[in-house]
Amino acid sequence: MKNIINGCLKGSRRDQELLYRRYSPRLYAVCLQYSDNDEEARDVLQEGFIKIFTNLSNFKHEGSFEGWMRRIIVNTALERYRSRNRLYMVEDIDRIPEPFVDPGNEDYSGLEATDLMDIIRMLPPKYRMVFNLFALEGYSHKEISKMINISEGTSKSNLARARIILQRRVEAFTGIKKKVLNG
Structure with a gap:
């Protein structure tokens, strides 16, 4: 090299x-x-x-x-x-569809890495940015707040919202996939 x-x-x-x-x-x-x-x-x-x-x-x-x-x-x-410097529309977490699979069922074995990346890319940009920096790159909320000019509290809030959205979308996705596979 x-x-x-x-x-x-x-x-x-x-x-x-x-x-x-x-x-x-x-x-x-x-x-x-x-x-x-x-x-x-x-x-x-x-x-x-x-x-x-x-x-x-x-x-x-x-x-x-x-x-x-x-x-x-x-x-x-x-x-x-x-x-x-876009103005982002805040996605109302309550408008994200609740999963229609048994909430106790945590079998995500049908979820592939590409599916998960697609689901992450569907996050609103401000949530996706914080999620990626925190979960994938390992930055702290203090570092993130400086990088994208938001408060630490906003960084924490955006991460929490991103996680909720991701959880709901993953559950909905795996439920849809199961329904298709099982008829």
Whole structure:
């Protein structure tokens, strides 16, 4: 990997392409977690790789190179999120359909990782952002509040709402899947 990094630092298009091909699928998956759609995820990936190549000389070869790139990608997604400065419609938790399966039944074995990622992507953006940063990236509420300019209390509230929505949607999804499979 050091040879590829050194080649990129020297401007080798071949090494840049090798680096991109090796890491873009995994980093694209990260982009999808923070984006509303595939097109936006591709834009974040492209912007992120431009920053990776531009800042490659700042990588100290301490710790994980992939982790360093992942932080750049997540920060790129956060910058895009903040710059849009969208007004979000608050989804009323009470309007999310209650699951129509037995609430005591916690068999989610039919749920695949791609199904779960799709369900997470359906969260309203402000809930998805906090959920991803807390649950997937491991940031604290204090760190999240600084990253996306909200209070710690709002971060905690958004995470709680995200979890409720996710639980209901997972239960509804697995109930639908069971109904389809079992007729």
